[in-house]
Amino acid sequence: MTTPLLEVTDLVRHYELPREKLFGPPPLVKALNGVSFSVPPGRSMGIVGESGSGKSTIARLVMALDRPTSGSVKLEGRDLHTLPREQLRAARRDVQMVFQDPYGSLDPRQTVARIVAEPLQALAETSRAAQRERVGESLAAVGLRASDLDKYPHEFSGGQRQRIAIARALITRPKLIVADEPVSALDVSVQAQVLNLMQDLQQQFGISYLLISHDLAVVNHLCDDVCVLHHGRVVERGAPQHLFAHAAHPYTQALLAAVPRAEPTVVS
Amino acid sequence: MSLFLFKRVLTLIATLIGASIIVFGVLEILPGNAAQLLMGADASPEAVASLATKLGLDQPAWTRYWHWIGGMLRGDLGDSYAYSSPVVELILERLALTVPLALLAMTFTTILALLVGVTAAARHNKLGDVGLMGLTQIGIAIPNFWFAILLILVFSVKLQWFSAGGFEGWDDGIVAGLKSLLLPALSLAVVQAAILARITRSAVLEVMREDFVRTARAKGVSQRAVLWRHVLRNAMIPVVTVMGLQFSELLAGTIVVENVFYLPGLGRLIFQAISNRDLIVVRNCVMLLAAMVVVVNFVVDLLYAVIDPRLKASDI
Amino acid sequence: MPLLEVDNLQVALQTQRGPAEAVRGVDFTLERGETLGIVGESGCGKSITVLSLMGLLPSSASVTGSILFEGQELVGKGEREMCAIRGDRIGMIFQEPMTALNPVHTIARQVGEPLRLHRGLSAADARKEALALLDRVGIANAASRLDAYPHQFSGGQRQRIGIAMALACGPDLLIADEPTTALDVTIQKQILDLIAELVAERGMALILISHDLGVIAQSVSKMLVMYGGSVVESGPTATVFAERAHPYTRGLFAARPALGAPRGGRLATIKGSVPELVDLPPGCPFAGRCSYAVDACYTTRPPATPMPRGHEVRCIRLDEIAGVTP
Amino acid sequence: MSTIVVPSAAALTVPGFWRRALHHRSFAIGAVLSALLLLAAAVSFVWTPWSPYEMDMAHKLQPPSASHWLGTDTFGRDVGSLLLVGARASILVGVIAVGIGLVAGTALGLLAAAKRGWVEEGIMRLTDFSLAFPAILSAIMMTAVFGAGIVNAIVAIGIYNIPTFARITRASANAIWSREYVAAARACGKGTFAITMQHVLPNISAVLIVQSTIRFAIAILAEAALSYLGLGTQPPQPSWGRMLSEAQTMMFQAPLLAVWPGMAIALAVLGLNLLGDGLRDLLDPRLARAR
Amino acid sequence: QGRKDSMVVGMTLEPPGLDPTANAASAIAEVVHYNIFESLTKINADGKITPLLAESWEVSPDLKTYTFKLRRGVKFQNGEPFNAQAVKYSFDRAGGEKSTNKDKRTFANLSTQVVDDYTVVLINKEIDPDLPFLLGQATAIIVEPKSADTNATKPTGTGPYKLDSWAKGSSLVLSKSDSFRNPGEAKLKKVTFRFISDTAAQAASLMAGDVDVFKPIGTRAVAQFKANPQFQVISGGSRAKTILAINNKKKPLDDVRVRRAILAAIDRKAVIEGAADGFGTPIGSHYVPGAEGYVDTTGINPFDIEKAKKLLAEAGVKTPLELTMTLPPPPYARQGGEVIAAELAKIGINVKIQNVEWAQWLSNTYGGPHDYDLTIVSHVEPFDLGNYSKPDYYFGYDSKAFSALYDKIKQTGNAPERAKLLGEAQKMLATDAANGFLYQPQFPSVARKGVKGLWKESPIFVNDLSSMSW
Numbered sequence A: 001m002t003t004p005l006l007e008v009t010d011l012v013r014h015y016e017l018p019r020e021k022l023f024g025p026p027p028l029v030k031a032l033n034g035v036s037f038s039v040p041p042g043r044s045m046g047i048v049g050e051s052g053s054g055k056s057t058i059a060r061l062v063m064a065l066d067r068p069t070s071g072s073v074k075l076e077g078r079d080l081h082t083l084p085r086e087q088l089r090a091a092r093r094d095v096q097m098v099f100q101d102p103y104g105s106l107d108p109r110q111t112v113a114r115i116v117a118e119p120l121q122a123l124a125e126t127s128r129a130a131q132r133e134r135v136g137e138s139l140a141a142v143g144l145r146a147s148d149l150d151k152y153p154h155e156f157s158g159g160q161r162q163r164i165a166i167a168r169a170l171i172t173r174p175k176l177i178v179a180d181e182p183v184s185a186l187d188v189s190v191q192a193q194v195l196n197l198m199q200d201l202q203q204q205f206g207i208s209y210l211l212i213s214h215d216l217a218v219v220n221h222l223c224d225d226v227c228v229l230h231h232g233r234v235v236e237r238g239a240p241q242h243l244f245a246h247a248a249h250p251y252t253q254a255l256l257a258a259v260p261r262a263e264p265t266v267v268s
Numbered sequence B: 001m002s003l004f005l006f007k008r009v010l011t012l013i014a015t016l017i018g019a020s021i022i023v024f025g026v027l028e029i030l031p032g033n034a035a036q037l038l039m040g041a042d043a044s045p046e047a048v049a050s051l052a053t054k055l056g057l058d059q060p061a062w063t064r065y066w067h068w069i070g071g072m073l074r075g076d077l078g079d080s081y082a083y084s085s086p087v088v089e090l091i092l093e094r095l096a097l098t099v100p101l102a103l104l105a106m107t108f109t110t111i112l113a114l115l116v117g118v119t120a121a122a123r124h125n126k127l128g129d130v131g132l133m134g135l136t137q138i139g140i141a142i143p144n145f146w147f148a149i150l151l152i153l154v155f156s157v158k159l160q161w162f163s164a165g166g167f168e169g170w171d172d173g174i175v176a177g178l179k180s181l182l183l184p185a186l187s188l189a190v191v192q193a194a195i196l197a198r199i200t201r202s203a204v205l206e207v208m209r210e211d212f213v214r215t216a217r218a219k220g221v222s223q224r225a226v227l228w229r230h231v232l233r234n235a236m237i238p239v240v241t242v243m244g245l246q247f248s249e250l251l252a253g254t255i256v257v258e259n260v261f262y263l264p265g266l267g268r269l270i271f272q273a274i275s276n277r278d279l280i281v282v283r284n285c286v287m288l289l290a291a292m293v294v295v296v297n298f299v300v301d302l303l304y305a306v307i308d309p310r311l312k313a314s315d316i
Numbered sequence C: 001m002p003l004l005e006v007d008n009l010q011v012a013l014q015t016q017r018g019p020a021e022a023v024r025g026v027d028f029t030l031e032r033g034e035t036l037g038i039v040g041e042s043g044c045g046k047s048i049t050v051l052s053l054m055g056l057l058p059s060s061a062s063v064t065g066s067i068l069f070e071g072q073e074l075v076g077k078g079e080r081e082m083c084a085i086r087g088d089r090i091g092m093i094f095q096e097p098m099t100a101l102n103p104v105h106t107i108a109r110q111v112g113e114p115l116r117l118h119r120g121l122s123a124a125d126a127r128k129e130a131l132a133l134l135d136r137v138g139i140a141n142a143a144s145r146l147d148a149y150p151h152q153f154s155g156g157q158r159q160r161i162g163i164a165m166a167l168a169c170g171p172d173l174l175i176a177d178e179p180t181t182a183l184d185v186t187i188q189k190q191i192l193d194l195i196a197e198l199v200a201e202r203g204m205a206l207i208l209i210s211h212d213l214g215v216i217a218q219s220v221s222k223m224l225v226m227y228g229g230s231v232v233e234s235g236p237t238a239t240v241f242a243e244r245a246h247p248y249t250r251g252l253f254a255a256r257p258a259l260g261a262p263r264g265g266r267l268a269t270i271k272g273s274v275p276e277l278v279d280l281p282p283g284c285p286f287a288g289r290c291s292y293a294v295d296a297c298y299t300t301r302p303p304a305t306p307m308p309r310g311h312e313v314r315c316i317r318l319d320e321i322a323g324v325t326p
Numbered sequence D: 001m002s003t004i005v006v007p008s009a010a011a012l013t014v015p016g017f018w019r020r021a022l023h024h025r026s027f028a029i030g031a032v033l034s035a036l037l038l039l040a041a042a043v044s045f046v047w048t049p050w051s052p053y054e055m056d057m058a059h060k061l062q063p064p065s066a067s068h069w070l071g072t073d074t075f076g077r078d079v080g081s082l083l084l085v086g087a088r089a090s091i092l093v094g095v096i097a098v099g100i101g102l103v104a105g106t107a108l109g110l111l112a113a114a115k116r117g118w119v120e121e122g123i124m125r126l127t128d129f130s131l132a133f134p135a136i137l138s139a140i141m142m143t144a145v146f147g148a149g150i151v152n153a154i155v156a157i158g159i160y161n162i163p164t165f166a167r168i169t170r171a172s173a174n175a176i177w178s179r180e181y182v183a184a185a186r187a188c189g190k191g192t193f194a195i196t197m198q199h200v201l202p203n204i205s206a207v208l209i210v211q212s213t214i215r216f217a218i219a220i221l222a223e224a225a226l227s228y229l230g231l232g233t234q235p236p237q238p239s240w241g242r243m244l245s246e247a248q249t250m251m252f253q254a255p256l257l258a259v260w261p262g263m264a265i266a267l268a269v270l271g272l273n274l275l276g277d278g279l280r281d282l283l284d285p286r287l288a289r290a291r
Numbered sequence E: 001q002g003r004k005d006s007m008v009v010g011m012t013l014e015p016p017g018l019d020p021t022a023n024a025a026s027a028i029a030e031v032v033h034y035n036i037f038e039s040l041t042k043i044n045a046d047g048k049i050t051p052l053l054a055e056s057w058e059v060s061p062d063l064k065t066y067t068f069k070l071r072r073g074v075k076f077q078n079g080e081p082f083n084a085q086a087v088k089y090s091f092d093r094a095g096g097e098k099s100t101n102k103d104k105r106t107f108a109n110l111s112t113q114v115v116d117d118y119t120v121v122l123i124n125k126e127i128d129p130d131l132p133f134l135l136g137q138a139t140a141i142i143v144e145p146k147s148a149d150t151n152a153t154k155p156t157g158t159g160p161y162k163l164d165s166w167a168k169g170s171s172l173v174l175s176k177s178d179s180f181r182n183p184g185e186a187k188l189k190k191v192t193f194r195f196i197s198d199t200a201a202q203a204a205s206l207m208a209g210d211v212d213v214f215k216p217i218g219t220r221a222v223a224q225f226k227a228n229p230q231f232q233v234i235s236g237g238s239r240a241k242t243i244l245a246i247n248n249k250k251k252p253l254d255d256v257r258v259r260r261a262i263l264a265a266i267d268r269k270a271v272i273e274g275a276a277d278g279f280g281t282p283i284g285s286h287y288v289p290g291a292e293g294y295v296d297t298t299g300i301n302p303f304d305i306e307k308a309k310k311l312l313a314e315a316g317v318k319t320p321l322e323l324t325m326t327l328p329p330p331p332y333a334r335q336g337g338e339v340i341a342a343e344l345a346k347i348g349i350n351v352k353i354q355n356v357e358w359a360q361w362l363s364n365t366y367g368g369p370h371d372y373d374l375t376i377v378s379h380v381e382p383f384d385l386g387n388y389s390k391p392d393y394y395f396g397y398d399s400k401a402f403s404a405l406y407d408k409i410k411q412t413g414n415a416p417e418r419a420k421l422l423g424e425a426q427k428m429l430a431t432d433a434a435n436g437f438l439y440q441p442q443f444p445s446v447a448r449k450g451v452k453g454l455w456k457e458s459p460i461f462v463n464d465l466s467s468m469s470w
């Protein structure tokens, strides 16, 4: 058996809130209570669940932006949270992230060229010219023009910005892209464009996604596997088509039942 | 609540200890001493020396520091070199003026600022707004001692409504006392009110963009009522924060204004005590000021909780 | 007489880049007890349209056309008279339950406020009424939570409080501007069900705004599809869903990923992105993104073409499109 | 402020910036007034109508006339010339006092925001502590120890600016640190220092610019107050604050004497405040986006 | 006026206590002297010495022994009798080891002998013809033994007024003493002193009617009252000498030509105008018009810029010469300094002005290291030529000839002879340019019309309330 691309084992994350009493333990928010799953190379995993179920917390832990209370996150067998700093840097090459808010995730003060090149600067010291070339390639891959290089984020629409964010994630040729609600802030018509793009890139570069969304249809569209998260635990997992057709866990069923169908039911 | 209070008390104590060391140290290197000053230029050196001994100025700094702190813990602040009367009495006398003055000035500041700030926000970008904000710009640019003289010129000299200064204490009644504090408080308040009005305006404008304002209006609440009933309280958090900072500015501002209105206040006491090298008075006054600032900030934090119920649970 | 009759409503807003026609000629009528949905993407003028009904437009807005509410003209009505109508005859629910409530007032006070304003109730009476309302919208233990503040409630509960507020005076028209967009699917369902229940119970008319076709499909009997400040298609919900006559409506439907669809299929997209109001052509607002567009589309505003079953579409290329099944 | 709006200084590099600036009323007025202030100081180095130090007791306290446009002071010096030269001191006070506060305060604030935990707690308690000493008070103590003089006055005002800048910087920097683009940079493996320099500092620069103009104005006023107490600029070097405080003693005989420096201060402060207000508007990304 | 029996008197400085034997601040004497406390003699406005607690006195021919006959029937305000024992106690205390009396040295030279209850004999170690004057000053007040130590806060004297109340920092009220020997003498029942240091506020307080008399008022505030019919402006000379003190020990100021150059560069008229708004009389030496043996020496170093430049060149001083001028807080010093700095600039002396507080001035300039080049100060002691015979004094003036001359003056009891010697001394100081002698200040007071009995001249700083009335 090959090593999975991403293996998350027994991930627990409790947040301590500010102490309210002088003595006595601080209150805890149990965001994650033992989550395990793995993503084989080239396949994509979706995570769904209601608000506050711990989806973004998983994303932060996988990106090593936060430390787990216990449990491990292994990327191609390396535990990200125990790697020495230098190796962690190198490992970051293989995993990139796309955020929900296309307005907040791009530094308004930097040009598109700088934004997209940021992962390169942090990792390897390639020459300016080579960097620019790669940025150009990356932008082309998401359907933006080279003439956009020297523009600022505020000169783009929401959909275009999300493309820039994806271009930034692509530039290191990552094996895994963690996408935390990448399309929920976008308009329906733009959302489709971005989803198509993500799908194309997956086919083109063999990228795996860890796609986080509360929209079941979005996950269904892009992922090979889905985990349903409820109160910091995975309550059900499987291939989306199968899961959505034959949900076993009551929470999954409730979730599915609540999705409005685009079939008119009200008759005047 | 308890943790919050505990933290506050710790801060207060740390501040006071820090202040005591800094103040003592700084004053130690002041050139000149009280004995020489009290005796004057023509005094014989023998006289100066015996006064220095009497005041305990000839002892090492270390001893005097402990003497001071020890005395303070026992509630004895020592005797003023210059007035040869207990510092406690001196300070209490002065506080009876400075605290009411600062409070009155703060009241003026608040009333003026809220009126101007809310009115300007309500007329956002219209003539009234631009006019009022222009006024506040001017208010900010006028030094308070200058404004004080202007007030005296108009209200004391020309109209003779108020005396040009001085303060007779509270024995003649609250009204008489307040009357003599009116002009000083006003001249202190104008600059601060101008600053606060601008803060109020932008806070109100910010809150006016919030969704719940639209909700209130959708209920049929009129624009005015929305402003005073819904918006203002929400806008008070930044306003109160600034007010807390302004209170210490006001306390400091009294040094200047008390000079113009010849008021026997704490500010002038400190100023004179420094030039008289009446260091024991300076030390105690500065400690008092530092404590007052910390306490005022504490009150501000309590006010937050009063204003905003969201803060009650976690912060206090 | 219909409850509401909107005729050629036009709203122009003053923006940094000059005047923008946020609403360009919207017409519809609404009878008592009728439900109307408005769909369309962000910025197409949905909110502006309903805010003009409430008289809550930004002060820079200028409105023309006519809004007849029970026969009285609302356009140009004075602030004072509008205050009397708002919250009393017309109630409104907003999108963000987290921010739509005043964080520093208790919920009893907020729910009771319209009653005190319009019915002149005393504080105690208003409180009693508020309790009944909160009970009705399904706040558990309402009696003990009257003096709680909004932050002590979850998003779904807050939206219920918002509904209680809008319903306090028993309005004839309830406007819900994306009331569930900020909520989870499960909670969204509860809220939509609650609104539907109340509307049926009290015989109110409802205007529901959403960009989610599913929500519209399940909640309203009539609908408008808006694009660039104009209504591009309108009619009974079932008809619009069945016909999808306008190219934009088609694009919108096709762009939604469907739950349970097999993996790997591509979504149909509408090329380009939602334009800014100031950049819209004088003709059909959708012309710039429409694959059927001809020169005439850019220059003249398409008239409303009546279709069977009360269905209307604003497109001059209907014949060409009709051949392609949605 | 409950939420600190962090405008984008990117707007500064936007081609339209100057065009928009010209059309922004308060920015334009503010810029003109500030330019006048600079101009007055610059001109005074090469030319003044009269020598600002030349006394002429025979012509003291003269009203404005053709030869002395703004009249003469108690020593018979030309008020107009004094006003021009006085601008230098005012600028000096503003620049250095703000500079001290800006450099030290921003560094502390950035450090607090970047390190969090006890470093932040410590720095914030320190600023609390220093705020407990009002500026005038520390200035009085400093000048008592080191002697009255403009340098000490400036340093005292500058030191008082440090905690103010530290607090503002920390609050704005914390807001930036919670932005997703910082998370993105961290995900790329960027270090704290790099993020601070590349993302945080540029994005709070607008706040700092605005705050600097306000503090600049406040410093001019603080110098005036200190001069009133005799602790500011020392003779014969004129400063507006000192002119004002001297004129104050003559308020009844020669009120005009107090009006000129008063007006100069008011205009300078007004100019800087308007400039700050204007900058805030111009650097607001929401406005820049709608370009 | 409705309030014929009370008056409000404005003063610039507040007394830091009310015991003039413990503290040198002149504000103390201005409140208490001749009002609460009295001395054996009284110095009058015209400088004449008249009896007060002493009825008469006799001087021995060698000028060393004084016999005072004391006034009878005088009581202290606490009921204790005034007698020779009180006098002896007061003078012994003032000269005693623990004394903090500013004139401690004077009293240490005296030995006081009680002859009977109403006669005392003072034996002076040195000859001092001015002793009756000295005994009229506030430092020589007669205190009552039991209350002496609390005089700072509860003054108990023999005078016509007693302390009523004192709101520190603001005002102090004196009311008529019931136990005073001559109840009819004081016409005002109540006198309030108000302390206002800001010049503009002083003027405002008068104009707003808060204060009836301001004495002395800041010179800058006076002009507007001159033309105002509701007020009277009173100004008169004093025994004070405002000088530009020159550190005679410092190079190049030790060269008499440099000092003369400095004097020649100074236009005294301009200085008086700038520093005191014209309230002053030029002086050429350390001596004032009206004092015994005064001669006009202003012609010795007249204002002459060319001469000044030449003198500097002669002395071989390279210009620009950098000097610092240390200025204490009073307006005359700060303003005068500015004027003199501007004047010296014209002959190539660049003066750096350094403003200091009194405490610094006293410990660094006047005392300790005498660390200064130039300073401006007013010497208010009436007879202080003796300071020029002390080489250690802060002037650093070291002249054998002057010391000898001064010794001779001290030994001389004969008035015309003394006057002649005093004239010589004045000329010697002027010729040596020992200091930059500037002017004799006049202290203007402003009072409402109708206030009577204000002293015009100020030989010493007192407010003799018993002479004042409406």
Ligand SMILES: Nc1ncnc2c1ncn2[C@@H]1O[C@H](COP(=O)(O)OP(=O)(O)OP(=O)(O)O)[C@@H](O)[C@H]1O
Pocket (backbone or CB within 6 Å): A015, A016, A017, A029, A030, A031, A049, A050, A051, A052, A053, A054, A055, A056, A057, A058, A214
């Ligand atoms: N820094 C933090 N401190 C304390 N609690 C936190 C923190 N971050 C997250 N939480 C809590 O942890 C829980 C899970 O949060 P998380 O952001 O992972 O949810 P989510 O599934 O992404 O929700 P959403 O769909 O709203 O984004 C929530 O209850 C949240 O309040």
Ligand SMILES: Nc1ncnc2c1ncn2[C@@H]1O[C@H](COP(=O)(O)OP(=O)(O)OP(=O)(O)O)[C@@H](O)[C@H]1O
Pocket (backbone or CB within 6 Å): C013, C014, C015, C022, C040, C041, C042, C043, C044, C045, C046, C047, C048, C049, C058, C211, C277
């Ligand atoms: N106060 C305002 N000033 C200027 N323009 C505005 C203002 N409010 C809204 N607009 C503009 O008017 C247009 C229509 O806005 P509206 O709020 O009606 O859109 P919407 O359809 O409700 O969108 P969403 O789905 O995002 O709520 C938008 O382009 C918006 O930018």
Ligand SMILES: [Mg+2]
Pocket (backbone or CB within 6 Å): A055, A056, A057
């Ligand atoms: Mg999340």
Ligand SMILES: [Mg+2]
Pocket (backbone or CB within 6 Å): C046, C047, C048, C177
């Ligand atoms: Mg909307």
